[in-house]
Amino acid sequence: MMHCNILKFIIFLIQIAKNGQSKHNRLNSKREGKDRAVNCAILKKNNNHNKNLYQAMLDWDRNIIALVVTVVCVILTITWVFVKKDDNVLVQEGWTKQMCDVKRMQEIVRMFGKKFEGSKPEFMVRSPGRVNIIGEHIDYCGYSVFPMAINKDIMFAVSLQRVTGETAKKQNGGVFRLSNKDKAFEDITLNWQELCKMDRAKLLTEKHWSKYVIAACVGVIDIVSKRAQDDSMTEFFATTDLNVLVHGVLAKGAGLSSSAALICGSVVLLLYVLDQLKNLTRTDIAKLCMECERYVGVNTGGMDQSIVMTGRRNFAKYVSFVPHLDTADVLLPQSKNEPYVFVICNSLAEHQLTDDLGTRNYNMRVIECRLAAVVLAKALKLKDWSTVQTLRDVQDRLFQAGHKNCNHNHDISNEEMCSQLSGLLFKCMNLLDSEPYTLEQIEQELFDNDNDNDNANDKEEKQDDAKLDAKLSQLFLAGLKRADDVVAKIRQHKFKLLLQQRALHVYSEALRVVQFRKLCEQHLESHNDNVVAHMSDLMNKSHLSCKEQYDCSAEQLELLRNVCLEGGASACRLTGAGWGGCVIGIVKCNKLQDFKEHVQKHFYANFPSVPLDAMFETSPADGVCIFKTEDFAKHIS
Incomplete structure (x- = not known):
């Protein structure tokens, strides 16, 4: 239009x-x-x-x-x-095979009828997975990332059924019936009234796969109850059964953001049936989805929800979080003489955001970055250093101080951003200890030498570990889910905190993202045939930083990466947080078949069972969309 x-x-x-x-x-x-x-x-x-x-x-x-x-x-x-795609269009006009192939659509309709007494879905929601091309573990530190939505997704087939009389009385109102095409995931029936009253804290310990959908439900209930001008939601819950079949082709634990796809798709379908999509942009919904995922205890930075909601076919996204959530379409450069494709390969090691102790890995890194920011801010003698929350805050406050007429450090050129980030890398190396910190060292550094004149009672209080940890969480870890639990187990198991290494990764990765975007924009003007080599160099450096500075790789993932590079990939890096999951590679089109055969022979042949989609090509895809039954009925008859 x-x-x-x-x-x-x-x-x-x-x-x-x-x-x-x-x-x-x-x-x-x-x-x-x-x-x-x-x-x-x-x-x-x-x-x-x-x-x-x-x-x-x-x-x-x-x-x-x-x-x-x-x-x-x-x-x-x-x-x-x-230019940005219209940020409000969620209900698609018509259906295309890019949304879902005919054979799969037929299977969804057949399974839906089998699950829900012969009924047919009234509409479907497509929610894609994503890969992060570059910019790993920096979204929750305030820095921009460079992901794209992919052509693997989760489909939600939905129908509504009005209930009255004895049925409504027996069920205590309407219910939400949730089913999954994968038999490994049990079906569940949820009562709307119970969902409204549910204790949100219970989701932190919930193990059932439906916890992500439940998190979406309570998040939508919370926002709709604030926005609604009438009793329409109450009436809906009292008189409506909602039947939903989830049909996903995103491998669980592969690092392709199946959890965000599940939450985003659930949020959109619920807002749609409650007639609450109007006046909400895709970015607004992404913010809501971020809050929903935090209900299950993940301190997400927002990249996954943003790209799942705002993805656009043929374009990657430059997603920014400062001063507010924003996305920009970026056309990925292509070499005329040596065209390439992105290939996703699953290491078959399910990525683990927590370990057996329930503390390390993802949430542990979030806390390390938060503490690194505060320690660095104090070492730099920044004003109000104790209120710093992210490593991006450190940058903004440090360089804002040199611009008295500037109220922020956000609208700066790529060159200035690169200069500032390079300077911060040197400051990290000089001011943060390269040796691991203990929790006691951090607390001593933050509490003992501050400007407050602590009285004797305060000093006695500092000797109490539990009170010290509580003070640390209250002052510096506010807003982080499960921070108290993680800090307690850090002390219990005497985990060492690598603050310098985490900060070095964040600042260097943020620098690579800026350089990657600049490379894409320059190529549109120059058509430089060396673009693939430059992109590959940045992606390979990103992986090495993730492995060495952030310690978020895994043995099986490293083995797969080496096989991919030996097979002809010019770049290969972990994607989706790491600790297992997938790698994303750049492979020239004229080497693609040889690459696939090499990876199959030297990696996947070593496993007794390999999913059909363990290795696949992808290109940027559209974000979440809704399409109605009449739009695809003629294709599946």
Whole structure:
């Protein structure tokens, strides 16, 4: 629609140019006619150069029109590449095979009828997975990331059924029936009234797969109860059964964000049936989904929910979190002489965001980064250092201090951002200890040398480990789910905290993201055939930082990465937090078949059972969308 309007605008400008020229000619025809005739007579007698000028004078109106068209076409091209997709369109007009292939659609409808007494779905929601091309573990530190939605997804088939009388009385109102195509995941029936009253804290210990859908339910209930101007939600819950079949082709624990896809799809379908999508943008819904995932104890930075909601076909996304959540479409560069594809390979080691102790890995890294930010801020003697929450806060406050007339450090050029990040890398190396910190060392550094004059009672209190940990959480870890539990187990098991290494990864990875985006934008102008080599170099450096500075790789994942590089991938890095899961590689199209055969022979052949989609090519896909039964019924009959 937008591009049709732009084309109409081009035609309008051309017409203006023609009309303007015609009017100008009519008003000055007598004087200009004589002048032009004289000039033309003179020019005809001159050399070839003057003949060209003569022709130019006769056709000057045509050249002006051509110039107008050229300028507007340039504007159209820039708009096509960089303008944002309409942020509000969730219900798609029509259905395409890119959303879901016909065979799978037929299977979904058949399974839905089998699960729900022969009924048919009224609409479906498609929620894609994602891969992060570059920018690992920096979203929760305030830095931009570079993901894309992929063509693997979770589909939700949905129908509504009105209940009254004895049925409603027996069920105590409406219910939510949730089923999964995978038999390993048990079906569950949830009562709406019980969901409304549910203790949110219970989700932290819930083990059933439905906890992500339940988290979506309580999140939607909370926001709708605040927005609703009437009792429509209460009436819906009292009189409506909701039947949902989940049909996913995203491997669980593969690091492709199946949890975010499950939450985002659930949130959208619930908002849709409650008629609450109006006035909500995709970004608004992404923020709601972030809060929902925190109900299950994951201190998400927001990358997964943002790309799942706002993904766009053929475009990666530059997702920013400061000063607010924002996304920008970026066209990935392609080499003319050596085109490439992205290939996702599953290490078959399910990625673990927590270990057996329930503390290390993901949430542990979040806390390490938060503490690194506070310790670094104090070492830099920043004003109000104790209120710093992220490593991005440190950057903003440090460099804002040098710009008295500037209220923020957000609207800066790529060059300035790179300069600031490079400076912070040196400061981390000089001010943070390369040796592991103990919890006691951190507490001593943050509490013993502050500007407060602690009295004797305070000093006695500091000797109590439990009270110290509580003070640490209250002052510096506010807002982080399960922070108290993690801190307690850090002390119990005497875990060492590598603050310098975590900060070095965050700042260097943020720098690589800026460089990667700059590379994409420059290539659109220069068409540099070395672009694949430059992209690959940044992605490979990203992986090494994840492995060495952030310690989030895994033995089986490293083995797979080495096989991929040996098989012809120019780049290969972990994606999706790490600790198992998948790698993403860049493979030139002319080497793709050889690459697949090599990985199959030297990696997957060693396993007795391998999923069919353990290795697949992908390209940027659309974010969450809704399509109605009538849009695809004719394709599956």
